[in-house]
Amino acid sequence: MKSRITQSELDVMDVLWAESPLAAADVVHKLSGSKNWNPRTVKTLLARLVEKKALTTQADGRRYLYSPLVSKDDYAAKAARSLSNRLFGGRAAPLVAHLAGADGLSEDDIAELEALIANMKNMDIKS
């Protein structure tokens, strides 16, 4: 019954995905630019993430250092598959189509996708 990471909690995870382990005060500091949160709020979110087993702590003297237990890649993959299944029948193309605005994806996006697809085709051949 692993509870879901919420929006606010995800903001905290982002900080720790970028750099870890960090003390609560560091996380507070890194969020101070983007979020207007009371340090208490950040502490609460950290505690909830530990409860949810999304973070672990290691003692550092009197305080804790926090590190992710869930990698961003894993989290992102699950979120992507969940969205794909829930709204796009588990198919990739409709999802990608909906990412684009009226005028398609950017050149860069298209180039990256082509490279990715070429790569996946290779994987397929090798197996």
Added chain:
Amino acid sequence: MKSRITQSELDVMDVLWAESPLAAADVVHKLSGSKNWNPRTVKTLLARLVEKKALTTQADGRRYLYSPLVSKDDYAAKAARSLSNRLFGGRAAPLVAHLAGADGLSEDDIAELEALIANMKNMDIKS
């Protein structure tokens, strides 16, 4: 300040995206296979979706017929872009990469993506 459609509410939207307008009893019936919900629950979700302006109602005698105000495409597009921005830096390729398991996407997915990309390149040329 349009509140977000929740998971349970989305199940209701799905029914009405598939066919509308429908009376509450019809929605209840269509959900009875997949969800083990009390009809009251479905009614509550319908009412909340009307509040959130995701559905409209038209009177049909003593009851209401519900229809989506938000199309599935719009909703899905917003959800897809939101996920992409939140977790993949707004780029399409990493999202697609994370959709795949260890062994890449299915042949069908790859074929569909290629077709989609070819199409988007055409759009690009025309404009």
Added chain:
DNA sequence: ATGTATGGACTACATATGTAGTCAATAATG
């Protein structure tokens, strides 16, 4: 040593969400 700042543990409280129950009007049925 003594006051003050800092850090974690626990508590708080409004709103959201999942999941229903109650009530009153009305439609359908015997």
Added chain:
DNA sequence: CATTATTGACTACATATGTAGTCCATACAT
């Protein structure tokens, strides 16, 4: 017509979530 079933309106209540506050122990500065 009297009874029952249906429907929307309103209410309920536990848990989740956003956003903090309080308390207490301890580290640090004087």
